Amino acid sequence: MRHWPLFALRVTTPRLELRLPTLDDLDALADRAAEGVHEPGGMPFGVPWTDAPPDERARSTVQIHFRQWGTWSPDNWSCSFVVAWEGQIVGTQGMAGRDFAYTGEISTGSWLGLRFQDKGIGTEMRAAVLHLAFAGLGARHATSSAFVDNPRSLAVSRKLGYRDDGIEVHRRRDGAAQQQRVRLAREDWTARAGFEIHGLDPCLPLFGLPPRA
Known part of the structure; x- marks a missing residue:
């Protein structure tokens, strides 16, 4: 699509492909949301969208992608990939x-179907x-966060080289919960073999960057 080249942007790894979703991909992603994203009783998200019934979780999963596409600007963007x-x-793996x-x-956020x-x-x-972010867009820092009772997310961050960046307190459901911020500087990032970016150059202006000469 000439006027929305993001649909051709892909990142491939030894096992995965990340891409902006087609409508069929969104249907499949909505199925994952309906099936479940975390164990019952837990809540890894600040907005408790997984408390909704399965059909509502599925619908909201589709809608958030439409909202992100419709409000995208080079100064304020959210790029949510499906993970194949x-x-x-x-x-889904997001970057904003x-x-x-x-x-x-940039900041990141994600969720993965429970059975995967x-x-x-x-x-x-x-x-x-x-x-x-680092090899393609030339980012200087990447940030993320997770509630302190979400050790899996924090373990992923630390495995990839992030460092602690302070604590925040947020409302979660009907209570308060601590959230750990983490930050990864470009000099602490380690490139991995077998990771490739496809179709980025036409997308650069949409990320607020000049086209390559």
Whole structure:
């Protein structure tokens, strides 16, 4: 699509492909949301969208992608990829930037279908968007956060070289919960073999960056 080249942007790793979703991909991703993203009783998200019934979780999963596409601007963008593994859509990995051309900073967020967890996919898909951010977009920092009772997410961050960046307190459901911020500087990032970016050059202006000469 000439006027929306993001649909051709892909990041591939030894096991995964990250891409902006087609409508069929969104259907599959919505199925993952309906099936479940975390164990009952837990809540890894600040907005408790997984408390909704399965059909509402599925619908909101589709809608958030439409909202992100419709509000995208070079100064404020959210790029949510679907993650394909062994021919299946297994989750989503997002990357966002506000005034990225000036700050050089991106933030990430993700979720993975419950039945696809504990396979190393979460680490590999985060590493994929870090490769896009640092090797492709020239980012200087990547940030993330997780509630302190979400050790899996924090373990992924620390495995990839992030350092603690302070604590925040947020409302979660009807209480308060501590959230650990983490930050990865470009000089602490380690490139991985077998990670490739496809179709980036036409997308650069949409990320607030000048086209390559």
